Structures are given as C-alpha cells and as structure tokens.
Amino acid sequence: MEQSDNRTEVITIGLNKTGRNFDYLMEELNNLVEANNMVAKETLTQKLDRPDPATYFGKGKIEELATLIQDTGIETVVVNDELSPSQIRNIEKQANARIIDRTGLILEIFANRAQSKEAKLQVELAKLKYQMPRLHTSASQRLDQQTGGGGDGGFTNRGAGESQLELNRRTLQNKIAHVNQELKELSKSADVKRKQRDRSELPTVALVGYTNAGKSTVMNGLISMFDDDEDKQVMVKDMLFATLDTSVRKITLPDQKTFLLSDTVGFVSELPHQLVEAFKSTLAEAANADLLIQVVDYSDDNRDLMMETTESTLKDIGVENIPMVIAYNKADRMGISYPSREGDNLIMSALDESSLKDLIKIISEKIFKNYQTVSLMIPFDRGDVVSYLNEKTNVISTDYDANGTMITSELSDVDVKRLKRFIIPE
Ligand SMILES: Nc1nc2c(ncn2[C@@H]2O[C@H](COP(=O)(O)OP(=O)(O)OP(=O)(O)O)[C@@H](O)[C@H]2O)c(=O)[nH]1
Ligand SMILES: [Mg+2]
Known part of the structure; x- marks a missing residue:
C-alpha cells in the first residue's frame, strides 16, 4: 500500500460486539487508515454487547483513551463504526481528540480518489448527506462555548447560534439540491448510453469484488488479448478504491461473438449507505449485467470474508439472481498451479495469458449458450x-x-x- 513520511498519526479504536470477524474488521480499518495517508500508532478495543449510546466506549475505556492521547500526543482517533453526532461530540470533549468515524474516513478516501466529474459529484453528495445530521454538532459546540464563556451575553448568543444553524442547514439543503440536479443531468446521458447499449442487445459482463482484488487488471488483460489500442486500458493501482468510475469496453472475440465488459468501484465492509446511494448510477452497470465475474484476491488470508463482504454489498445495492463466476485471482503469488478450473470458477492470475484465455472460455460458455x-x-x-x-x-x-x-x-x-x-x- 501507499507509504509516505508525512502521514498523520492516529489511534484506532473499535468495539468488539460479537467477536465475529472483529480482527478482520480492525485490519480492514487499518488498511483504510493507510489509504487515507494516516498511520495507526496505537489501538484500543473493548468488548461490549452494544455501543454506549453516549460515548461508544464505556466510561473506563474513554478514560483510558484520554490518558493515551495525553501520553502520546496523538490527537486524531479513528473509530471502527459510524457514530451518532452526539457520540462524536461526547468523545471529542471527554478525550480531547478529533474523531473520524468509519463513514467519515471512507468518504475522505473517496473524495481524494475521485477524478471524473460524476465521481466528484457523487462523493460530494454523499458527504453533504453525511454532514446534514451532524450540523448540529459544530453549531451547538459553538453554542456551548458561547454560553459557557459569557455571563448575560449567553441568551442573545444562543439566538444567534440557532439562526446560524438554520442558515447552515438551508445552505446544505441548497447544495444537496444543486448537486442532485447536476448528477441528474449527467446520469441522463449515462442512462442514454446504457439504453443505446441495451438496444444493441449485446450481452454484458460486469467485474465486481472487493477493492484491490484485481478487477481492473483482469479488465485490461481481457481487453489487450483482442485489442492493441492502449487507450482502452483502464487504471490499475495497488491501493484501495483506485477505480471510482465505471468503464465499459466492447470485446469482440475471434469468432465475432461480442460482449460488453464493465469495471467498477470495489467494495469494502459496511460501505456507507450515503455512498451506495450516491453511486447508484455507477453501480447500475452491475445491476443490469447478464453475468458477474467476482474477482477475489485468492492470496489474501481474508479472502472468504472479502467474498462475504462482496456478496452482502451486492445484495444491498439490489443485485440479485445474476449468474456469477468466481475468478480466484493472484494465484501467481501462492506457489500453486494455475489456471485451474473448478466448475464455472477459475483459479487464475490476471497477469497470465492462459488464465485469461480460460476466463474467456468460461464467459463465452455462460453468455453465448443460446447460440x-x-x-x-x-x-x-x-x-x-x-x-x-x-x-x-x-x-x-x-x-x-x-x-x-x-x-x-x-x-x-x-x-x-x-x-x-x-x-x-x-
Ligand atoms: N501478482 C499479481 N498482482 C495482481 C494480479 N491482479 C492484480 N494485481 C495487482 O493488484 C493491485 C490492484 O489491482 P487492480 O486491478 O487495480 O484492483 P481493483 O480490483 O481494480 O481495485 P479497485 O479499483 O481499487 O477496487 C495492482 O497492483 C495490480 O497490479 C495478479 O493476478 N497477480
Ligand atoms: Mg479498479
């Protein structure tokens, strides 16, 4: 993953609610932290059935956190769950730290990655929706400070604070409406494109899967087998959420059979609902596909959990009952023999031509069966x-x-x- 020297040091904290997958979720949080140019120096966890409604962690743990912050001088705390505005406010106050919750963190990463106009607007929309209920936080904080600081000035300041909050809320609402409108215009043209493709009646195949599994690499491998045009290649990078935009490419096999292949945003556990909502039109490519290829990083110890994550995210975005082939990718890192076919699934490497040939064979069998x-x-x-x-x-x-x-x-x-x-x- 990305490394650089100017990374912000943070403390990660997480609540072990059921024990299930907890280590994986904390490891994932650590990867997200690194993807956001930060580094986790300390970690605090607590076993609790459910978060404390006021402070997430219990009282003792919050005190421990406050001490840790004092001792280390690290001021930023990244939390492994989405918190309520008042939880954020309370921890910030009691532990004297800046809090970033899991949703806020993922939103920051997406914001840094977004390249196209559509992706930028989608992230902007998700951020605005995330801020909306949290507006209260900063406004009331200001309120607290004002009333705390000043004798009888408190009353008038409160009034000023409230109208400021109203103003902020209206400004946000206007912004949301504006971004929505711009996205609507854009998605109209995306919709038009998709409809044109639908009319062309070509079968469509969508690459889906956990972020960094190798979807874009598979896409490029398949494109370059049948087309030398460099411009058709998509971006590949060893980082989380390299791809935020959908790319669709037409692939014509030597026997003239043609299909459309699409590559899109990767998944992670508990992808914020604001993002899922905002990225709906991008994700529609997968929802309308005739066949899904789930690309899995077979060399990752957490591959089973990553597959669970992918499958539950697909369900969340309403993608169900589409036939799926599993491409167990990156087998070259494992010292096993490949390609190796198991039913409709394939153990493979996106860097290996015979793997890609086998994948094409499986795709053809699935989508051209009614020839x-x-x-x-x-x-x-x-x-x-x-x-x-x-x-x-x-x-x-x-x-x-x-x-x-x-x-x-x-x-x-x-x-x-x-x-x-x-x-x-x-
Ligand atoms: N060794 C090896 N590396 C691979 C393979 N496939 C992909 N990679 C590497 O894995 C990293 C991520 O690949 P991408 O294709 O960008 O992954 P992605 O699934 O599109 O990721 P996002 O767009 O971030 O969701 C890159 O550094 C690739 O070079 C493979 O089969 N073998
Ligand atoms: Mg990609």
Missing part, C-alpha cells in the same frame, strides 16, 4: 445481410447457387429471430 448453428439462404439483392453475417457472426461455410448465397453460421437467439425469413428450416 445456434443455422443455415441461411440469402437472395443476391441482400448483400447487406451477407455483409452483416460475415462481419458480425462466426461464419462456418459459404456456398452459392442460382437463388443466392447459402451461409452456415452461429447466431444469437436475437439474430435467429431477426433473420428468421432467411433461415432454411432443418
């Missing part, structure tokens, strides 16, 4: 149909007789329907 080999008789005045078949389908043989051109080819069910009148009944 049929048929013979067609095309009259000489329909050169357009002959050209179409030659360019777009896998022609097996061509013959000529007095009536026209006889072609045997593999057709999708859509083409079978469309070209029915030329098909010679068996």
